[in-house]
Amino acid sequence: MPELYVEPQTLADAGRTLATERSVLSDVADALAPALGVVAAALPGSRTAVAAGHTATTLTAAVRAAAAELDQLARTVTAAARDYRVVEQTTAAGIERDGRAAT
Amino acid sequence: MTTDARPAEQWDAWSCGNGVSRLFGLADDLDRAYQRLAVTTAALADWRGSAAERARDRIRVAAARVSGLAGLVRRAADAIRTGLPGIAEAARLATAPAQTFAEAQDAAALAASVDARIATGLATAGAPPAPAIPPRSATPAEVARWWIALPPHLRRQLMDRQAAALGRLAGLPADVRDEANRRQLTRLLARLRAERDRLAGSLPTIPLQLARTAIVRSMLTIAESVERTLAALTGRRPPARLLTLDLAGTGRVAIGLGDVDQAQNVAVLVPGMGDDAGHGVPGTVGRAVDLLAEASRQSAQSTAVVAWVGYAAPGWRQVPFPTRARSGGRMLTSDLATLAAARTGEPAHVTLIGHSYGSTVVGAAMQAGPRRADDLVLLGSPGVLADRVGQLGLSGRHTYVGEAALDPIADTGVFGADPGDGGFGATRIRVDAAPGRPWPDRLLAAHSQYFDPGSESLRNIALVVVGRGSDVTAPGAAPGATS
Numbered sequence: 001m002p003e004l005y006v007e008p009q010t011l012a013d014a015g016r017t018l019a020t021e022r023s024v025l026s027d028v029a030d031a032l033a034p035a036l037g038v039v040a041a042a043l044p045g046s047r048t049a050v051a052a053g054h055t056a057t058t059l060t061a062a063v064r065a066a067a068a069e070l071d072q073l074a075r076t077v078t079a080a081a082r083d084y085r086v087v088e089q090t091t092a093a094g095i096e097r098d099g100r101a102a103t
Numbered sequence: 104m105t106t107d108a109r110p111a112e113q114w115d116a117w118s119c120g121n122g123v124s125r126l127f128g129l130a131d132d133l134d135r136a137y138q139r140l141a142v143t144t145a146a147l148a149d150w151r152g153s154a155a156e157r158a159r160d161r162i163r164v165a166a167a168r169v170s171g172l173a174g175l176v177r178r179a180a181d182a183i184r185t186g187l188p189g190i191a192e193a194a195r196l197a198t199a200p201a202q203t204f205a206e207a208q209d210a211a212a213l214a215a216s217v218d219a220r221i222a223t224g225l226a227t228a229g230a231p232p233a234p235a236i237p238p239r240s241a242t243p244a245e246v247a248r249w250w251i252a253l254p255p256h257l258r259r260q261l262m263d264r265q266a267a268a269l270g271r272l273a274g275l276p277a278d279v280r281d282e283a284n285r286r287q288l289t290r291l292l293a294r295l296r297a298e299r300d301r302l303a304g305s306l307p308t309i310p311l312q313l314a315r316t317a318i319v320r321s322m323l324t325i326a327e328s329v330e331r332t333l334a335a336l337t338g339r340r341p342p343a344r345l346l347t348l349d350l351a352g353t354g355r356v357a358i359g360l361g362d363v364d365q366a367q368n369v370a371v372l373v374p375g376m377g378d379d380a381g382h383g384v385p386g387t388v389g390r391a392v393d394l395l396a397e398a399s400r401q402s403a404q405s406t407a408v409v410a411w412v413g414y415a416a417p418g419w420r421q422v423p424f425p426t427r428a429r430s431g432g433r434m435l436t437s438d439l440a441t442l443a444a445a446r447t448g449e450p451a452h453v454t455l456i457g458h459s460y461g462s463t464v465v466g467a468a469m470q471a472g473p474r475r476a477d478d479l480v481l482l483g484s485p486g487v488l489a490d491r492v493g494q495l496g497l498s499g500r501h502t503y504v505g506e507a508a509l510d511p512i513a514d515t516g517v518f519g520a521d522p523g524d525g526g527f528g529a530t531r532i533r534v535d536a537a538p539g540r541p542w543p544d545r546l547l548a549a550h551s552q553y554f555d556p557g558s559e560s561l562r563n564i565a566l567v568v569v570g571r572g573s574d575v576t577a578p579g580a581a582p583g584a585t586s
Contacts, residue, residue: 006147006149006150006151006155010146010147010150011147011150013143013146014143014146014147014162017139017140017142017143018140018143018162020139021136021139021140021169024132024133024135024136025133025136025169027132028129028132028133028176031125031129032126032129032176034125035122035125035126035129036122036126036179037122038118038119038121038122038125039119039122039123039126039183041118042114042115042116042117042118042119042121042122043110043114043115043119043190043218044110044113044114045110045113046110046114046218046222047218047219047221047222048183048186048218048221048222048225050222051221051222051225051226052183052225054225054226055179055225055228055229058229059172059175059176059179062172062175063133063172066165066168066169066172069161069165069168070165070169073158073161073162073165076158077158077162080154080158
């Protein structure tokens, strides 16, 4: 069996961080349009107001896409942590069983 | 161009500024998310195998993407922020009563121009950032805008690979220049010490080698002086920032105490004869520390003090001539423009404090370019290259002169009229030494007692720095209550 070189706990922590940052990005995506909306509302009849609307749409979509990527990564890394932990526990149990059998 | 001013009547710069603040806040959130993702990637460095490599690559790419988004949001915010003064002015003009037709047209043109500039800035905010360091021809304001738009992962890359260039770049925030200059200082110290040891091991025989030894010794003197000064300031609040580090020639060093980018009041101390970068750093910084402490006692406003050892201060041979004051004045003007460009909020109330020949440098700076200071304090001045206060671009109510009674330099008027003379038009301040200073010392050191802690002199200087110039005491008046 190849060595893992990583503590399953480290992977689990990484998965949690990724999930947290996904949540941060979702919050940012939710807040972008209102912030740019304040700008647009403050400058009625201006080209800036129109441009702010476009910018809000573009940036919100980009942040949501990044959040989706982090979400997927969080799931993958968390699943890997779980799998590695199972391998570790199974291996430890096997070694203990073999040891008992040998004595 | 449109002549319809009506939309601008309803523009609200204050609300617009609120939206901009929220956008900068969101960019900060993305910055921090990027930093945490970068830490997470580093924590997985020991994970081996093909799955590990793929996962790390994807997290790294995702982190860079978040960093890029931070840059985009910040750039959009900055595009609007730079137009805020124009928006306020356009709104003011559009609502001003009793306009002529021509004025109304001008107001409409201004509104349209500001509007177009911001809209274009927003439209181009999505373009990829320029990762290369701006050319030397870039203005501090252009550099400041470039840095604002740069995603954090590219900022980090530049700091790791080109700290020396970043440290020299006028217009960057003070904490960025500080980090870059400190890294450069560490590198230079190691290199110069190795070179000194190498040269010490060989007998310098040819002129080139002798010259090389002298250069290394001079650069090391400055670098070690800065190293010692910063070490002495470690752990201090507010922290010290190494704003300028240049070891070439006579060297240039500037150390800021306090947040020069945000503080309401910024004072710049300019030392005089003998206080070049090799000899004047600890003393000038010490005076800056004492001044900051006194300013904090006199006002609750935030204050920062810069110990500016940024020109080739003269020795005995050069001091009779104004050449170094003029070149120093140009450098001071340039550094003041740098400080102004890096500010993110309101402009600071800026006070230039020149001691001895440093006051001549201040005089030269005030006549070298656009006005960069709100108040001047000239101490023990041999002249400021002017005959009247008006030539400095400020009124007598904003130009303060301190001359200790026994100061042999003040009153000489070597470089223009004596600023302490009534005809010059400045405001004289009382500059008594600290009560504890012994009399013989007062006689011998009259030219260097202006910054004594606990003195009437330091109190008056601090009052000017915090914008309370009307509270200073005049010579002959009863001393003010030192808090």
